[in-house]
Amino acid sequence: MEVAILFAMVVGLMLLGVPIAVSLGLSSILFLLALSDTSLASVAQSFFQAMAGHYTLLAIPFFILASSFMSTGGVARRIIRFSIAIVGHFHGGLAIAGVFACMMFAALSGSSPATVVAIGSIVIAGMRQVGYSKDFAAGVIANAGTLGILIPPSIVMVVYASATDVSVGRMFLAGVIPGLLAGTMLMTTIYVIARLRNLPKGEWLGWGEVVASGMDAIWGLFLIVIILGGIYGGIFTPTEAAAVAAVYAFFIASFVYRDMGPLSRPEGERNLSLLEKPLALITAFFHRDTRDTLFEAGKLTVTLMFIIANALILKHVLTDEQIPQQIAGAMLAAGFGAVMFLVIVNVILLIGGQFMEPSGLIVIVAPLVFPIAIELGIDPIHLGIIMVVNMEIGMITPPVGLNLFVTSGVAGMPMMRVVRAALPFLAVLFVFLIMVTYIPWLSTYLPNSIMGPEIITK
Amino acid sequence: MSHHHSSQTALGRAVNEFEETAIALILGLMTLITFINVVLRYGFNTGLIWGLEMTTFLFAWLVLFGMSYAVKVTAHLGVDAVINLFDLRIRRVLGLIAGALCIFYAFLLFKGAWDYWANFANLPQTDGRWFPLGFEEMKRTSYRSWYEVVDIPMPDWLRWIEPLINEGEAYEKIPRFIPYAMLPIGAGLLLFRFVQATWRVMTGEADSLIASHEAEDAVDDVRSLNAED
Numbered sequence: 086m087e088v089a090i091l092f093a094m095v096v097g098l099m100l101l102g103v104p105i106a107v108s109l110g111l112s113s114i115l116f117l118l119a120l121s122d123t124s125l126a127s128v129a130q131s132f133f134q135a136m137a138g139h140y141t142l143l144a145i146p147f148f149i150l151a152s153s154f155m156s157t158g159g160v161a162r163r164i165i166r167f168s169i170a171i172v173g174h175f176h177g178g179l180a181i182a183g184v185f186a187c188m189m190f191a192a193l194s195g196s197s198p199a200t201v202v203a204i205g206s207i208v209i210a211g212m213r214q215v216g217y218s219k220d221f222a223a224g225v226i227a228n229a230g231t232l233g234i235l236i237p238p239s240i241v242m243v244v245y246a247s248a249t250d251v252s253v254g255r256m257f258l259a260g261v262i263p264g265l266l267a268g269t270m271l272m273t274t275i276y277v278i279a280r281l282r283n284l285p286k287g288e289w290l291g292w293g294e295v296v297a298s299g300m301d302a303i304w305g306l307f308l309i310v311i312i313l314g315g316i317y318g319g320i321f322t323p324t325e326a327a328a329v330a331a332v333y334a335f336f337i338a339s340f341v342y343r344d345m346g347p348l349s350r351p352e353g354e355r356n357l358s359l360l361e362k363p364l365a366l367i368t369a370f371f372h373r374d375t376r377d378t379l380f381e382a383g384k385l386t387v388t389l390m391f392i393i394a395n396a397l398i399l400k401h402v403l404t405d406e407q408i409p410q411q412i413a414g415a416m417l418a419a420g421f422g423a424v425m426f427l428v429i430v431n432v433i434l435l436i437g438g439q440f441m442e443p444s445g446l447i448v449i450v451a452p453l454v455f456p457i458a459i460e461l462g463i464d465p466i467h468l469g470i471i472m473v474v475n476m477e478i479g480m481i482t483p484p485v486g487l488n489l490f491v492t493s494g495v496a497g498m499p500m501m502r503v504v505r506a507a508l509p510f511l512a513v514l515f516v517f518l519i520m521v522t523y524i525p526w527l528s529t530y531l532p533n534s535i536m537g538p539e540i541i542t543k
Numbered sequence: 544m545s546h547h548h549s550s551q552t553a554l555g556r557a558v559n560e561f562e563e564t565a566i567a568l569i570l571g572l573m574t575l576i577t578f579i580n581v582v583l584r585y586g587f588n589t590g591l592i593w594g595l596e597m598t599t600f601l602f603a604w605l606v607l608f609g610m611s612y613a614v615k616v617t618a619h620l621g622v623d624a625v626i627n628l629f630d631l632r633i634r635r636v637l638g639l640i641a642g643a644l645c646i647f648y649a650f651l652l653f654k655g656a657w658d659y660w661a662n663f664a665n666l667p668q669t670d671g672r673w674f675p676l677g678f679e680e681m682k683r684t685s686y687r688s689w690y691e692v693v694d695i696p697m698p699d700w701l702r703w704i705e706p707l708i709n710e711g712e713a714y715e716k717i718p719r720f721i722p723y724a725m726l727p728i729g730a731g732l733l734l735f736r737f738v739q740a741t742w743r744v745m746t747g748e749a750d751s752l753i754a755s756h757e758a759e760d761a762v763d764d765v766r767s768l769n770a771e772d
Contacts, residue, residue, distance in 0.1 A: 101644075125651055384609065386609075387613050495765055
């Protein structure tokens with residue numbers, strides 16, 4: 086009963102326009118003060134420990150930073166050029182290239198909105214120029230952009246791993262097959278629509294262009310090799326891999342692509358080479374662009390972690406009150422099996438994903454459903470991927486899907502038009518969700534075959 | 544590439560510059576320390592023992608310090624789907640209620656932060672469960688300035704604090720009140736910024752305290768590319 090009031094308060098405050106983080110924190114604090122003997126001092130302590138005590142979450146600022154360095158326009162442009170060189174000559178080629186570019190960019194960044202902004206801003210304009218309707222372009226990008234949280238590295242996966250103590254490395258591996266599958270399903274759908282509607286196709290630019298654009302993009306794409314190779318080669322912890330990736334991205338952006346930092350020149354001029362200005366090796370660290378990128382990444386980290394830290398306080402309340410155990414007991418007593426349970430998880434997350442920032446929602450829901458899933462014999466990694474895919478769909482479901490907002494901003498068209506435009510592809514993602522939910526193999530094959538079977542401790 | 548908060552006064556600009564640079568600097572330090580530790584491990588078979596603890600403290604500082612800045616520039620995420628259904632007058636009333644709740648939250652967090660930190664700095668906690676009703680009487684166990692962190696060694700340039708707070712006894716590692724100090728500072732700043740933000744709603748300068756998604760700035764940057772023509 087009290088818990089129902091707690092959740093009603095959280096949702097009520099949110100709808101009133103209180104920041105998500107404060108809604109979570111204030112409700113939990115009031116609850117703790119009124120019903121337990123926890124002091125405010127220990128709330129402050131757990132707030133501090135949310136950052137200082139969670140080594141896994143430390144990967145988040147570094148992944149955000151790596152993606153910020155990589156998001157300077159140049160990298161997105163290079164990836165798009167490479168995609169067009171590979172798939173641009175099919176029917177609906179530019180749209181397929183857009184999805185392909187989103188998949189690659191998702192591998193550099195852990196966030197869906199970032200993917201939509203970086204790829205969408207360029208591809209939507211490009212698609213309209215060659216004769217696609219704006220709605221089609223926006224619908225494609227809004228959906229493909231959600232792959233950002235499914236294809237590793239992914240911030241949402243880091244949060245899930247931290248909330249449930251599973252390995253980040255396993256989660257990342259588990260996202261690979263579903264990520265490729267979802268991308269392929271979207272691309273196939275586009276191809277079929279393109280054949281039916283006879284959408285424009287580009288020209289095959291030859292292997293020369295594939296190689297040239299590939300060589301140009303490879304510096305950026307190598308980031309994913311560092312992250313995944315480093316983690317699975319046992320060289321780094323995921324947190325270290327993220328920090329190394331951030332430093333690598335800084336060097337690539339400043340000294341190889343030179344889109345920012347002391348070697349960059351305004352649009353149209355040739356960028357300086359390091360030989361012409363060797364001092365840049367030192368000045369790059371203090372350059373205004375570097376500071377700005379660090380600051381932007383820091384700001385995003387702050388807003389995300391402020392939500393997560395407050396969600397952790399709420400998690401404390403739930404575990405103190407033994408809510409997960411109660412729910413588990415009730416569900417098992419009602420005789421729900423694994424299938425029914427997963428349907429319920431889907432529904433909770435689809436509804437919750439409408440209102441909440443994905444990472445914060447995971448922090449709250451994961452501890453609630455995790456013990457039940459273990460009890461029912463569901464693989465924790467599989468559960469994690471299901472949750473991530475649910476978050477994806479939440480991002481493109483009205484009324485408050487995050488990617489819908491971002492796409493409507495990027496494409497300069499009203500929300501409702503984006504919603505309609507995204508609908509056909511949303512259906513594809515729904516089919517994909519059902520596949521991921523009921524074919525555990527998709528998620529568990531790679532981690533189990535590379536890292537050995539998951540050891541489940543009850 | 545980014546929208547910088549602009550302020551009218553020189554002081555406002557200086558404060559803003561300080562806040563943004565501090566956020567950038569803390570994140571930069573975290574990244575460098577972690578990176579250097581990886582290099583040391585593989586290149587030189589050694590490492591900074593204090594590196595990890597330092598990074599986690601910096602992480603806490605980043606968020607605790609940055610959360611008030613995010614209030615100032617209205618970057619905290621929220622749900623605006625419902626409040627946008629109403630007209631401006633009701634929206635402003637809702638904004639004021641939300642502001643009051645945020646101030647209340649920051650106030651409780653501030654009291655908690657002070658209570659947690661105070662004893663580590665040999666200062667009294669406040670009495671009262673919800674509201675501070677005065678300061679506690681210092682007991683023998685309330686003097687906890689001798690608590691040290693786990694790994695970070697005490698630098699010599701900080702030795703001057705020893706006679707002031709530790710009866711002249713030398714610290715081996717830095718005392719805990721230093722990293723924890725950001726709790727009351729951050730929570731205090733948060734309280735101040737929420738009061739300011741609520742004031743902005745009251746005077747009609749702003750009509751809410753939230754951003755609807757994390758990429759608002761970035762979207763504004765590229766909006767012109769696809770604007771309806």
